[in-house]
Amino acid sequence: MNGAALLLDGQDPAATALVCLDERGRTVLTFGEVEALAGSLAAELAAAGVGPGDVVLTLIGSRVEWVLSMVAALHVGAVVLPCLEQLRAADLASRLEATRPRAVLAAERNRDALEGALTLTGQTPLVLEPALDALRAADTPSPPRPDLTPRDPALITFTSGTSGPAKAVVHGLKYIDGQRIQAEHWFGARPGELAWCTAAPGWSKSARNVFMAPWLRRAPALLHDARFAPQERLAILHAERPAVLCMAPTEYRLLAKRTDLDLPDSLRRLVAAGEALDPPVLHAWHDATGLWVRDGFGQTETGQLTAPPDGSDPLPGSMGRALPGMALTVDQTDQSAEAFGTGELVIADPSTVPTFFLGYLDVDTGRPVPHEGPWPTGDRVRQDADGNLFFVGRGDDVIVSSGYRIGPFEVESVLVDHPAVAEAAAVAAPDPERGSVVRAVVVLRDGHEPGDALAAELQAHVRERTAPYKYPRVVDFVDELPKTPSGKVRRALLRDAG
Numbered sequence: 001m002n003g004a005a006l007l008l009d010g011q012d013p014a015a016t017a018l019v020c021l022d023e024r025g026r027t028v029l030t031f032g033e034v035e036a037l038a039g040s041l042a043a044e045l046a047a048a049g050v051g052p053g054d055v056v057l058t059l060i061g062s063r064v065e066w067v068l069s070m071v072a073a074l075h076v077g078a079v080v081l082p083c084l085e086q087l088r089a090a091d092l093a094s095r096l097e098a099t100r101p102r103a104v105l106a107a108e109r110n111r112d113a114l115e116g117a118l119t120l121t122g123q124t125p126l127v128l129e130p131a132l133d134a135l136r137a138a139d140t141p142s143p144p145r146p147d148l149t150p151r152d153p154a155l156i157t158f159t160s161g162t163s164g165p166a167k168a169v170v171h172g173l174k175y176i177d178g179q180r181i182q183a184e185h186w187f188g189a190r191p192g193e194l195a196w197c198t199a200a201p202g203w204s205k206s207a208r209n210v211f212m213a214p215w216l217r218r219a220p221a222l223l224h225d226a227r228f229a230p231q232e233r234l235a236i237l238h239a240e241r242p243a244v245l246c247m248a249p250t251e252y253r254l255l256a257k258r259t260d261l262d263l264p265d266s267l268r269r270l271v272a273a274g275e276a277l278d279p280p281v282l283h284a285w286h287d288a289t290g291l292w293v294r295d296g297f298g299q300t301e302t303g304q305l306t307a308p309p310d311g312s313d314p315l316p317g318s319m320g321r322a323l324p325g326m327a328l329t330v331d332q333t334d335q336s337a338e339a340f341g342t343g344e345l346v347i348a349d350p351s352t353v354p355t356f357f358l359g360y361l362d363v364d365t366g367r368p369v370p371h372e373g374p375w376p377t378g379d380r381v382r383q384d385a386d387g388n389l390f391f392v393g394r395g396d397d398v399i400v401s402s403g404y405r406i407g408p409f410e411v412e413s414v415l416v417d418h419p420a421v422a423e424a425a426a427v428a429a430p431d432p433e434r435g436s437v438v439r440a441v442v443v444l445r446d447g448h449e450p451g452d453a454l455a456a457e458l459q460a461h462v463r464e465r466t467a468p469y470k471y472p473r474v475v476d477f478v479d480e481l482p483k484t485p486s487g488k489v490r491r492a493l494l495r496d497a498g
Contacts, residue, residue: 001147001148001149001150001152001173001177002074002075002077002145002146002147002148002173003071003074003075003077003154003173003176004035004038004042004071004072004074004075004145005145006173006176006177007071007074007176007211007212007215007216008031008034008035008071008215011031011215011218012031012218013030013031013032013035014030014031014032015030015031015192015218015220016028016029016030016031016220017029017030017031017033017034017211017215017220017221018034018064018067018211018220018221018222018223019194019220019221019222019223019240020062020063020064020222020223020224020225021222021223021224021225021226021236021240022061022062022063022223022224022225022226023225027064027132029064034067034068034071035071035142036139036142037068037132037135037136038067038068038069038071038072038075039072039075039140039141039142039143040135040138040139040140040141040142041068041069041072041105041128041130041135042071042072042073042075042076042142042143043140043141043142043143044128044138044140045072045073045076045078045103045126045128046076046143048103048126049102050073050076050078050102050103050126051076051077051078051146052076052077052078052146052148052152053077053078053079053152053153054078054079054101054102054103055078055079055080055081055099055100055101055102055156056069056073056078056079056080056081056101056102056103056104056105057080057081057082057083057095057096057099057101057103057104057105057106057125058070058073058080058081058082058083058104058105058106058201059083059085059087059092059104059105059106059107059110059113059114060085060105060106060107060110060130060201061085061107061200061201061225062200062201062210062223062224062225063107063223063225064132064223065105065107065130065131065132066082066201066223067210067211067221067223068130068132068135069105069130070082070207070211072105073105074154074176075142075143075145076143076145076146077145077146077148077152078102078103079153079154079155079156079170080154080155080156081095081099081101081155081156081157082157082201082202082206082207083095083201083202084200084201084202084203084467085107085109085110085200085201085202086200086202086467086468086469087113087202087466087467088113088116088464088465088466088467089112089113089114089116089117089119089120090117090120090465090466091117091466091467092113092114092116092117093116093117093120093121094165094166095117095158095166095168096117096118096121096123096125097121097363098168098361098363099156099168099361100123100366101123101125102125102126103125103126103127103128104125104126104127104128105128105129105130106127106128106129107129108129111129114127148173149172149173150172150173150174150177151172151173151174151358152172152173153170153171153172153358153368154171154172154173154175154176155170155171155175155176155207156168156169156170156171156361157169157171157202157203157204157207157300158300159204159299159300159301159405165409165410166407166410167360167361168360168361168363169204169300169301169357169360169361170357170358170359170360170361170368171303171355171357171358172358174354174355175208175303175354175355175357176212177354178303178353178354178355179208179212179213179216179303179304179355180216181304181323181324181325181326181354181355182208182213182296182298182303182304182307182323182355183212183213183214183216183217184217185307185310185323185324186271186294186296186304186306186307186320186323187209187213187214187217187244187246187269187271188217188244188269188271188294189213189214189217189219189243189244189269190217190219190243191217191218191219192218192219192220193219193220193242193243193244193268194219194220194221194222194240194241194242194243194244195213195214195217195219195220195221195222195242195243195244195245195246196221196222196224196240196242196244196245196246197209197210197213197214197221197246197247198224198228198233198246198247198248198251199246199248199403203403203404204298204299204300204303205246205273205274205298205403208303208304208355209246210223211223214244219244222240222242224236228251228254230254230255230258233251233255234255234262234263237263237264237267238262238264241264241266242266242267243266243267243268243269244267244268244269244271245267245269245270245271246271246272247270247272248272248274248402248403249272249274249275249276249277249281249403249435250275250402250403250433250434250435252270252272252277252281252285252293253277253278253281253432253433254433256280256281256284256285257433261284261285261287261288261289262288263288263289267289267291268291269291269294270285270289270291270292270293270294271293271294271295271296272293272294272295272296273295273296273297273298273304273319274400274403275391275400275403275435276295276317276319276390276391276435277293277295277317279316279317281293282316282317283316286316292313292314292316293314294307294308294314294320295308295314295317295318295319295320296308296319296320297319297320297345297379297381297389297391299377300357300405301356301357301371301375302347302353302355302356302357302375302377303353303354303355303356304323304355305322305323305326305328305345305347305353305377306319306320306321306322306323306328306389307320307321307323308320308321309321315388317390318384318388318389318390319381319389319390319391320388320389321387321388321389325352326347326352326353327347327348327349327352327353328345328346328347328348329345329346329348330342330343330344330345330346330381330383330389331343331344331345331346331376342380342381342382342383342392343380343381344376344377344378344379344380344381345377345379345380345381345389346374346375346376346377347374347375347377348374349374350371350374350375356375357371358370359371378398379391379392380392397427397491399426399427399428399436399438400428400435400436401428401431401434401435401436401437401438401469402434402435402469404469404470406426406438406469406470408425408426408427408491410426410466410470411424411426411438411440411462411466411470411471411472412424412425412426414461414462414465414466414470415440415442415458415461415462415472417461417465418457418458418461419445420444420445420448420454420457420458421442421443421444421445421458422443422444422445423442423443423480423481424440424441424442424443425440425441425481425489425491425494426438426439426440426441426472427439427441427491427494427495428495429473429474429495431473437472437473437474438470438471438472438473438474439472439473439474439475439476439494440458440472440474440475440476441476441477441478441481441494442458442475442476442477442478443477443478443479443480443481444477450477454477455475455477458472458475459471459472459473459475481494482494
């Protein structure tokens with residue numbers, strides 16, 4: 001088994017694989033060109049000694065070079081770690097220290113952040129800046145593809161924790177092959193249809209849906225390398241006419257709120273995941289297209305788990321049911337003040353989920369630590385009499401904002417590094433567009449006074465030192481944080497008070 005082979009073998013070499021829009025204009029690559037160009041980059045990696053088990057980090061936006069880098073790394077059997085371009089040097093340094101990559105493939109525009117991270121860690125991996133024109137000119141023959149097992153590591157994605165640094169989730173080659181289930185029953189592209197997943201490289205949804213899900217369905221993928229702008233998004237939809245559109249719930253909300261939703265008749269399927277969509281937004285899109293957004297649920301560790309049943313219109317507000325063959329249950333053990341049918345969503349048997357992760361990376365051994373037994377997702381859901389699942393809320397302190405999952409520790413650890421801050425807690429605050437935003441509750445050191453100026457200074461402090469999406473949009477000052485007898489911050493009380 002080989003990752004590149006799973007995605008490319010059997011494709012029509014003349015069929016369109018990628019359509020990319022960036023500052024260079026519009027680039028179109030066929031499957032044959034993708035295989036040749038990624039093979040040329042794979043040859044460069046192999047010549048440098050990169051092979052099975054080595055980690056290759058990518059730091060590239062939604063450009064053809066990112067997809068080619070992913071395929072090239074899989075070609076040589078490496079474990080690819082796609083990173084979000086918004087990460088700052090300290091964020092990248094933590095990923096470098098955890099994974100010790102043999103090679104880094106980065107865009108020139110990310111050089112400063114990368115060099116800062118390498119300086120912090122003292123690491124000296126091979127650093128390449130893949131460029132489409134250079135790969136075309138090189139025309140280097142592809143190296144042999146190593147044949148690996150389904151459980152050989154192939155992909156690392158970092159997820160947010162509640163009380164510590166982000167954790168490295170390791171997926172095996174079986175993860176790529178296992179995407180066929182969600183690609184058919186949730187994503188739903190048909191052969192030859194243009195599909196657009198707008199997720200940025202670095203999130204698990206981008207790895208599995210920007211190009212993997214379309215390609216597994218023999219469909220081309222659309223990439224757009226730019227920040228979200230409602231009117232530009234609509235213009236691209238009309239110009240490129242995709243059949244499948246996969247966006248974050250926040251993007252659906254903003255388009256419904258800020259535009260008249262003049263949408264092309266090419267759209268056949270709308271899909272979303274990450275957080276619940278509110279009924280007014282669902283109805284706005286249905287009124288504009290005649291389509292219901294097909295919501296679903298998945299995690300970095302598990303891949304996609306639910307979708308509306310095939311052949312049925314999605315039930316507004318529901319994230320569907322378990323995908324075929326996946327053993328999901330709703331644990332109603334704790335029924336305190338809960339309505340019947342509400343509980344934690346649990347994978348009763350992870351072996352029934354082909355995209356279930358190999359384990360969290362052990363930074364000392366460099367190997368994943370397998371999870372044993374049922375998998376509690378940490379998300380609370382409601383299940384109706386027909387088996388449809390409805391998202392209720394997170395069971396832990398992870399903040400979900402615009403589809404980004406943010407661990408409070410990530411924000412708190414930066415805040416307490418400011419000379420004015422004695423203690424800080426980060427919690428979710430409701431927001432009509434983003435679902436939630438980060439709210440910082442701060443205890444100041446003696447000699448510092450609360451106020452708007454200091455709040456703005458703390459916000460800038462966080463933006464400068466970690467990915468901008470993590471900064472607190474709300475800053476409140478208090479005399480003390482509520483804590484348990486053992487000294488742990490009671491974030492639930494802060495959420496309720498907010």
